[in-house]
Amino acid sequence: MKISKEKKNKILEQILLYLYTTTPNPVFTSNIAEEIARDEEFVKKLLLELKHKGLVNEIKKSPKGVNYLRRSRWKLSNKAYEVYNKKQI
DSSP: OOOOHHHHHHHHHHHHHHHHHHTTSOEEHHHHHHHHTOOHHHHHHHHHHHHHTTSEEEEOBOTTSOBOSSOOEEEEOHHHHHHHHHHHO
């Protein structure tokens, strides 16, 4: 099944909005997928796209400094947070 660019952009906006509401806490991919009711693999693909655009940061280590083997946590980049914060005011 193919998703139109318009729908994909709306899903990307949902992801960014969710990350904005959870800032400064990073969130696992599975939590984001559950929140926006989408498949984890699809959400991961979109998150990687947002990472390449510089809108989100991927965290590959636990709070204790141990590398995750299969998991990633995500948070809004500083640049994206500032833009969202200006829009809210």
